[in-house]
Amino acid sequence: MQKHKRIDPELKLLVPPYGGALVDLVVEPQERAELAQQATELASLQLSPRSLCDLELLAVGAFSPLRRFMNRAEYLSVLEHMRLPDGTLWPIPITLPVDNAAGLTGKRVSLRSPSNHLIAIMEIEEIFERELELEPQMVCGTCSEDHSLVAEMRTWGKYYLSGSLKVLELPQHYDFPELRLTPAQVRDRLEHMGNRDVVAFQTHKPMHRAQEVLTKRAKEAVGGSLLVHPVVGVTRPGDIDHFTRVQVYKMLIDRYYDSNSTLLGLLPLAMRMAGPREALWHAIVRRNFGANHLIVGRDYASRDNNSQGQPFYSPYEAHELLSRYSREIGVQPALYDDLVYIPTEDRYEQVTRIPEKAKTLSISATQVRNDYLAKGKLLPSWFTRPETAAILAKTFPPRCRQGVCIWLTGLPSSGKSTIAEILAILLTEHGRRITMLDGDVVRTHLSKGLGFTREDRDVNVRRIGFVAAEIARHNGTVICAAVSPFNSTRNQVRAMAGEENFALVYVNTAPEVCEHRDVKGFYAKARAGELKGFTGVDDPYEPPQNPDVTLETIHSTPEQNARKIVDWLRQRGFIEPALEEASSNGSAGSSQSGVELAYSLRPWYASI
Ligand code: ADP
Numbered sequence: 001m002q003k004h005k006r007i008d009p010e011l012k013l014l015v016p017p018y019g020g021a022l023v024d025l026v027v028e029p030q031e032r033a034e035l036a037q038q039a040t041e042l043a044s045l046q047l048s049p050r051s052l053c054d055l056e057l058l059a060v061g062a063f064s065p066l067r068r069f070m071n072r073a074e075y076l077s078v079l080e081h082m083r084l085p086d087g088t089l090w091p092i093p094i095t096l097p098v099d100n101a102a103g104l105t106g107k108r109v110s111l112r113s114p115s116n117h118l119i120a121i122m123e124i125e126e127i128f129e130r131e132l133e134l135e136p137q138m139v140c141g142t143c144s145e146d147h148s149l150v151a152e153m154r155t156w157g158k159y160y161l162s163g164s165l166k167v168l169e170l171p172q173h174y175d176f177p178e179l180r181l182t183p184a185q186v187r188d189r190l191e192h193m194g195n196r197d198v199v200a201f202q203t204h205k206p207m208h209r210a211q212e213v214l215t216k217r218a219k220e221a222v223g224g225s226l227l228v229h230p231v232v233g234v235t236r237p238g239d240i241d242h243f244t245r246v247q248v249y250k251m252l253i254d255r256y257y258d259s260n261s262t263l264l265g266l267l268p269l270a271m272r273m274a275g276p277r278e279a280l281w282h283a284i285v286r287r288n289f290g291a292n293h294l295i296v297g298r299d300y301a302s303r304d305n306n307s308q309g310q311p312f313y314s315p316y317e318a319h320e321l322l323s324r325y326s327r328e329i330g331v332q333p334a335l336y337d338d339l340v341y342i343p344t345e346d347r348y349e350q351v352t353r354i355p356e357k358a359k360t361l362s363i364s365a366t367q368v369r370n371d372y373l374a375k376g377k378l379l380p381s382w383f384t385r386p387e388t389a390a391i392l393a394k395t396f397p398p399r400c401r402q403g404v405c406i407w408l409t410g411l412p413s414s415g416k417s418t419i420a421e422i423l424a425i426l427l428t429e430h431g432r433r434i435t436m437l438d439g440d441v442v443r444t445h446l447s448k449g450l451g452f453t454r455e456d457r458d459v460n461v462r463r464i465g466f467v468a469a470e471i472a473r474h475n476g477t478v479i480c481a482a483v484s485p486f487n488s489t490r491n492q493v494r495a496m497a498g499e500e501n502f503a504l505v506y507v508n509t510a511p512e513v514c515e516h517r518d519v520k521g522f523y524a525k526a527r528a529g530e531l532k533g534f535t536g537v538d539d540p541y542e543p544p545q546n547p548d549v550t551l552e553t554i555h556s557t558p559e560q561n562a563r564k565i566v567d568w569l570r571q572r573g574f575i576e577p578a579l580e581e582a583s584s585n586g587s588a589g590s591s592q593s594g595v596e597l598a599y600s601l602r603p604w605y606a607s608i
Contacts, residue, residue, distance in 0.1 A: 019065030197224030200291035275313035403472035410507030439482030465493030
């Protein structure tokens with residue numbers, strides 16, 4: 001990393017960093033060697049991906065004037081007044097959560113990346129408890145766990161640590177190293193472009209024609225340079241991965257923008273999705289990178305709704321907050337509404353400025369996924385550049401070639417394994433490659449040694465979920481049959497596998513029927529007191545609240561139930577249409593080969 005010295009505002013074109021100088025927490029090479037030696041003796045703290053992003057941006061000065069994770073006074077002042085105790089406007093807490101702070105006071109600890117690389121040494125000066133209600137309310141404007149950050153906050157440790165930082169090594173990024181530019185590097189390149197005014201564009205989505213038009217117009221309006229500054233740290237769960245997005249940005253900047261006045265840099269920021277406060281924070285961060293304008297669209301940094309379908313922020317709240325403080329932070333908002341396409345004029349315009357009666361076209365992000373990518377349909381060229389359409393099509397195969405996890409839940413002996421085995425055969429016949437993860441079978445290898453306490457059963461379910469998510473991610477089909485009695489754990493595995501590629505199947509067989517079947521004799525053992533905490537006898541089963549498919553097993557045969565699941569998958573596009581037609585013509589040969597293939601699966605699940 002290039003070291004950066006204090007910037008003299010007199011000599012430079014660009015807006016000076018927030019607070020006057022860029023913070024640089026990276027130590028000189030000689031001190032680094034000494035500290036690395038000392039670190040071997042120190043307790044280690046492994047950072048979450050989010051905390052690592054925060055640490056990196058502290059280290060390179062993107063959060064100037066901050067030099068450390070906040071102490072309690074700073075934290076409370078930011079929550080309540082959006083200001084640091086010295087009055088500097090700062091809207092988002094930058095804090096380091098830990099589960100267990102016992103014995104850490106006054107200690108030095110080494111901070112390590114999630115993969116255990118030594119990043120920094122921290123001299124702990126303060127440990128304090130998080131404000132569990134105040135923080136989400138003030139930062140996100142809600143305590144509802146429907147908000148992605150609020151839900152995540154519930155999983156953070158109870159304490160925050162603060163203290164001085166010495167950074168030995170910035171986190172190593174092997175992907176797109178040429179685009180990983182520090183504030184000093186970005187400033188340097190922008191200075192060379194020779195424009196005083198710089199407008200930054202923040203994004204965590206692919207850029208289509210609307211965003212291209214928007215950024216070009218904003219650049220023209222400020223009469224300066226454009227900094228395309230996508231976030232590649234932590235974004236909203238479910239966002240398109242940054243590898244795909246960066247391919248799109250790179251291609252666009254190379255082919256469709258003026259290289260003399262446009263710069264692409266990747267920002268390893270951990271987004272909070274906190275709407276208005278987020279916008280203000282992004283503006284301050286972009287000022288540290290040399291921008292004095294930030295493009296702010298409708299619903300900035302939050303398109304999420306709560307469970308009643310209401311948005312968390314009003315569409316222009318971010319506009320308003322940034323406008324109110326723009327003079328103080330030295331960053332002007334470039335305010336824009338959504339752009340839509342007017343086909344008769346072959347141009348884009350803000351929705352608020354559409355000529356009367358003009359026909360307009362737009363495609364939402366959900367439509368991109370469901371109506372185009374999932375169906376293998378190429379996105380139209382009025383909507384996105386053909387190269388972008390091709391990149392997205394390559395990363396997101398149509399749904400019939402995407403992975404899927406079918407998760408059967410129900411009481412012991414409800415019929416999960418029986419239905420799952422038939423389902424495996426039917427899906428193999430439809431050309432899908434199947435992995436079966438049966439709760440009982442998994443206990444003989446992957447989860448060997450785990451018992452039946454709530455904790456152990458949850459661990460078993462999460463292990464199955466982890467493997468299932470990997471299989472689905474690699475476009476495989478995985479059928480999981482596990483009692484999985486708790487809603488929260490089922491929700492976790494759904495999130496792991498990905499909402500869109502997960503089917504929760506509830507095998508709803510009455511407890512007395514299951515006990516009567518008692519396939520493995522567990523109910524009898526539980527009744528005899530030989531098995532403790534057995535689901536359905538002396539441990540609860542929480543029926544799923546919103547299963548995708550519910551099956552009953554008294555009047556429906558296992559085969560009928562398996563076919564119901566196939567129907568559900570077909571409706572969602574997970575079955576290849578051509579193969580489906582071929583197999584519904586029903587040649588004996590094809591179903592025969594399906595059966596054989598399914599039987600050949602047995603060594604598969606034994607060997608996982
Ligand atoms: P689980 O995997 O849920 O513990 P199993 O599939 O191992 O349950 O056992 C279910 C038992 O119930 C099997 O012996 C199966 O033959 C029987 N059974 C009877 N009717 C049905 C049905 N309609 N669906 C599934 N299983 C059924």
